[in-house]
């Protein structure tokens with residue numbers, strides 16, 4: 450039987466909340482077995498960009514990344530956010546190691562072709578170096594991935610952190626039985642975004658389609674759900690969306706996805 454692997458993705462709003470982030474990292478530290486943390490930081494990048502006079506442009510939950518925005522993304526995701534999380538996890542006794550997709554050639558991508566929208570330096574993932582990441586896990590490291598990939602020719606690219614998490618989960622199914630947790634500030638996918646208690650506890654491919662048609666899934670929720678189903682279609686064992694109580698096994702109210 451394969452060993453289990455938990456991949457936890459945390460989003461921008463958790464990262465902005467110091468206490469919430471620390472609580473989440475504590476819970477993550479207590480998780481048993483092989484694990485990987487993937488973080489975003491979109492909000493922080495927008496905030497830093499604003500301070501530098503670089504305005505954020507988003508389309509369908511994805512950032513249009515010109516050369517200046519890419520610099521901000523590299524500084525914020527690969528530097529500020531990643532290194533703070535790694536240091537906090539070290540403080541909690543988890544031997545974490547900060548990773549971008551360029552480190553160890555772990556995630557190669559290509560610059561997205563221009564279609565209706567020119568996303569600039571946004572990377573679509575081509576390959577995950579599962580063997581390399583597996584070796585880190587076997588050595589006892591806990592990788593902490595930021596939202597950056599590389600094209601193998603020297604260019605860093607900005608890739609949505611939800612996508613990084615699902616591609617890692619899929620890539621590592623060759624070595625592990627993988628569970629993917631999307632942690633954000635809400636209890637799960639909500640039927641009504643302004644009602645915290647309207648959690649949809651189960652979504653399958655059929656209800657997903659209906660939720661999209663009804664416009665219940667929008668903004669940042671679009672790439673998240675897309676990535677959940679991509680993972681399930683590619684042998685990831687379990688996918689859940691919820692707040693940090695989900696990974697503490699304290700809450701039964703979160704969203705579970707099935708095909």
Ligand SMILES: Nc1ncnc2c1ncn2[C@@H]1O[C@H](COP(=O)(O)OP(=O)(O)O)[C@@H](O)[C@H]1O
Pocket residue numbers: 459460461462463489491510632633634635637638639640641642665666667668669670
């Ligand atoms: N049906 C929905 N349920 C929950 N959140 C939703 C929904 N539709 C849109 N959203 C929005 O999506 C946001 C989460 O997307 P995003 O900020 O990209 O996630 P993350 O925090 O993981 O980066 C929520 O804060 C919420 O405002």
Ligand SMILES: CC(=O)N[C@@H](CCC(=O)OP(=O)(O)O)C(=O)O
Pocket residue numbers: 459460461462488489490491492494510511512522571572596607608609610611669
């Ligand atoms: C291409 C693209 O959209 N990249 C994302 C990467 C960061 C991210 O995913 O952050 P959250 O998880 O906090 O949203 C961005 O720059 O916003």
